[in-house]
Amino acid sequence: MTGETASSAQERRATGPHAGKRLSPWRVMLGILIAAAAGVAIWFGFHTVTDRVVIDPNQPWFAAYVDTTLTPAYAFESPASAADEDVVLGFVVASEEPTCEPSWGGAYTLDQAARDLDLDRRIARLRQQGGDVVVSFGGRDNTELAAACPDAESLAAAYRAVIDRYDLTIIDLDVEGDALQDTAVGARRAEALRILQSERDADDPLTVWLTLPVTPSGLDAAGEAVAAQVIDAGVQLGGINAMTMDYGVDLDGRTMGDAAISAVTGVRDQLVDMLRDTDEPLSSAAAWARIGATPMIGQNDVVDEVFTMDDAAQLNQFALDVGLGRVSMWSANRDRSCGDNYADVRIVSNYCSGVDQGQESFAVTLGDGLTDTGTAGSHTPVPLPSASATDDPATSPYPIWNADTRYLAGSKIVWHGMVYEAKWWTRGDVPDDPMVSGAESPWDLVGPVLPGETPYVVPMLPPGTYPDWSGDTVYHEGDRVLYDGVPFEAKWWTQGDSPAAASDDPDGSPWIPLTAAQIEQIAGSG
Template identity: 30%
Template sequence: MGKLRKNLLAWAGAGAAAACAVTMTAVPALSTPQPEAAGVVSASPYLYNGWGNPPAATDVMSATGVKNFTLAFILSDGGCNPAWDGTRPLDGPDKQTIDAVRGAGGDVIPSIGGYSGNKLGEACQDAQSLAGAYQKVIDAYGLKAIDVDIEASEFENEASQTRVLEALKIVKEANPGLRTVVTFPTLIAGPNDVGKRMIDKAAELGADVDVWTQMPFNFGGSDMAADTITSTEGLVAHLKSALGYDDATAYAHAGISSMNGKTDTGETVDQAAFQKMADYAKEKGLGRFTFWSVNRDRPCDGAPDACGGIDQQPWDFTKVVAGFQG
């Protein structure tokens, strides 16, 4: 989600013991389709358990009406094997959060990747083994959807970018009903050349990504609502060009992942700007509207892992996302 996370996960994988790479010759299909996946994709703000004082997901659910969360981040444990932040096992404390959210009537979509740390798309040497790593996460939680937050070298490198797309195609074909999200950085005008190449490659491969979600911040915006809309229109235009979508289909395959409050580069996304983005997302029928992060969606003394650095009430931004149904 940007430079704010450069140091959050820098340690991830550094102290982890190297693991054996996962090699799979086949990815087993789930026995039943995954129903009702659209909701967990469309309106699920990011929650990060790697910070010292994460809010209790069920408390946020009760206070806001939000049902779903995007849990960050799944990384490499040193090999082609998934772990939360590269260190916490899949059956550890993060599973407790998932169980609590589901017990309260909600669901989760894990975010694989992020800005920092060891990425599975780079640690795994081919698409089949990467798909095997994704499958481990899918099987661990019986998931309806996964989000690959592709940034930094995993995004910039053509080989790892292609590997991610190929792996997403494999797991989608192996898991009927699974929805796939790709989240990536952008410019005010829309996807940069690297982002356009990624969408073009997905079209060539037939990867069938359900929602392409841009992160419209840290790009020098001045009017964050207007600039986010401009950026999203640029994404929609490229989806139409690359994939042959009509307007409605392109908007349904596009998403916004903003950042509440102060961004890493000093932009400000206040409540009014965020509401304008949400109104636009509803009007156009976007497939996803979310933000980084619930941890920061509360008043505090300015610590970047505990608040957005603006005047607000608890969960102002989460309440907006709760009202978005896609």
Template identity: 30%
Template sequence: MRRSKASQKAFSFAVLTAMACLPIAVVGRAAPAAPAAIGNNWYAAAPYLMPQSNSPPDPVAVMSATGLKAFQLAFILAPNGGGCSPTWDGTSAVSSDTVVAGVVSKIRAAGGDVSVSVGGYGGTKLGQTCGDAASTAAAYQQVITKYQLKAIDFDLEEPEYENEAAIANELGAAKILQANNPGLFISVTMPGTAAGTGWFGTLLLDKAKSIGFTPNNFSIMPFDGGFNGASSQVSALENFHGLLMSHMGWDSATAYAHEGFSGMNGKSDISEYFYQSDFETVLNYATGHGLGRFTFWSVNRDRPCGSSTDNGICSNVTQNAWDFTKYSVRFAGATPPVDAGPPPPTDAGGGGTCTAPAWVSSTAYNGGAVVSYNGHKWTAKWWTQNDVPGGPAGVWTDNGPCTS
């Protein structure tokens, strides 16, 4: 997914130095506990979590606060020094891992489970370094066996995404794993564009069809590409639906059932903004059309910013902790618990229900116009149209939570 993952994934800052202090690290466990019995609906809804970097939260605390039952742990890469063996972030060998294994055991002890994502935006992928599909599959089988996985995600991005041989290795490996691990839930994630996906994405679909590989879903990432809120994301998903029909030979219902959304909460790497209302709109589209997956990058970012506005550890939009994760819970078919915690800091006090008219993207507003958006009242500084309150244009003054 992601240039959003890009800036954070590629650097994996403070992985080793912080590891001993992380609340989710459990040292001394070579293998995780047996996986919990959960349905594929939870793997289809699992949001991404980096367990070793980006200030990882306690996953059990997230589960307790939201009702979530599965996480998408990221990322498995080739070793930084080269080779065809799986590592976490290119640095920690899966074969000797105890840290992530401890995280997995902790999640499972709380009644949840994990999927593991291979690839991502940064680092070198196993499809680039392994000699063929069989050796690539053997490397990933080590991960499946080590963590007793029931689900895996192939996050296929640049530069591997543009490498025909590497994509052949990844998709060929996915097909082998599917055959050798009956029931394994497999998602394939790729960049999104306004057209659904780009040229290399259509080649990826063609390759999958040519080798007879059908994953549980193909997911696009409609962000970091000039997207402007939910309407542009829904349009991209609808266009991708058409590509799945034309390139995979599916009817409409089958295409929707094998389509997925992988979004980004809050501020993207190129300063697009996606708010709770955007997630609500896309969730309604996904459930209304029977999409096969709804996920986002990332749980590490699903919290309000405090003294730091580091885009890898907070969303840079007004929110309570885990607001966006609750949309994943709803996609899985569960009802999140009510958040009784305090609201995030705002510029003005107060609370209540907005009576100001809701902001409408197509409406032209003059300076001084007052609207409501995401539970806050906003005043236009000057004439504006299609500038989201709180967005990068800085057009709107946040008057704080609605009091009337």
């Protein structure tokens, strides 16, 4: 799977399988139940004993992938249905160069994503509504952290930075392309995961899912080797999630739904074989709870492969029948019909599925009857503020809403402890007006003001980077100036119009301040 990003393109421990592992209560319970009820599909939470995660037996969970850095941003923080309440955010990879520092799509560090994408705030908002996130590392493009970090310890630290930042209970490792073939990278990845799991208490487990490409008959040799490395390192694998997409082979008349079922059946058999000689063997029936399926909805990258709504219903029913561990899809960003102006739907779009969905949703169809990930209760959500709360400029990351200020589309403000973003030009429209529906309001609710936040200070550039603004100078579109150290760019011809007025009248002012990302780029290039 891949995402469209600003930079889109990307040890082994041990002396034997599960060396040093202790027999956990889950394994004891699993062995007893398998012996007593062979052939019955059994689901034990996320394969660890915990009071926080309770999954209904034989109920798989559903969470769609979200292309996190794709613009315009997909509003996962405002779920349209129960099926949209949990999401898998992709992809965390190495920062550009590359370095052993986690980034979103190679385009945003974790801090930059918090600022430029409001990612932390949007996650907090989703959790306020009872949803949760899984974070996926890797993907098809950019450089995987396991390839950029020099050893397992530094890789574990990079993973840990993401896990701690977003308070994660489940992580997803999407291994594709060159990463499948590099055994040294695979050993480093496996050992880092073992380190992370060994640090967690029994009541605070970390569930690890491997997402791997498949053929219609299961994992290929490279994918099976990656999974075996993780298991042999002593990692308690939550499951293997099959990317049931882009097969690139003759399906012999089978539908994409048929191919998906065939693929995950093959992966189940392979997982049983891999675990047979370990201390957590599984029956074929029980193994279903450790298998996931992730189709690419609608038009796949392979022109002749189209995953339809009928395929989605077929896969959903199969998941319920066998107690599949997980169903996902690529991607929530694409879960809609393409517009009339998109002429050739055989060309994959990041914004639509390429099939006529009518009023139907792939997420709703695939997620029908499935549970959520069961992890939302493991967090303490940022409390919802009172509607009468008084906003404090000292703890507000954006200006507090003012009825007399004119706001352009994209402007962000704070009101009653929540952050809102303007959808279009607005003035005097109360952001939380209870009499106005979300579609009619000029404001989108982004999420809560987070604990510890302070006003964002626009970075300034040193004197001489651009000329200081002068009221006597004629400026043309694209000219840049400094005003009290803050860089501005002219939108059109102007003379005598001070950039200071841009904040009061952003629409009418000929000046627009440079974004923080632009300023950082200029400062870095200098």
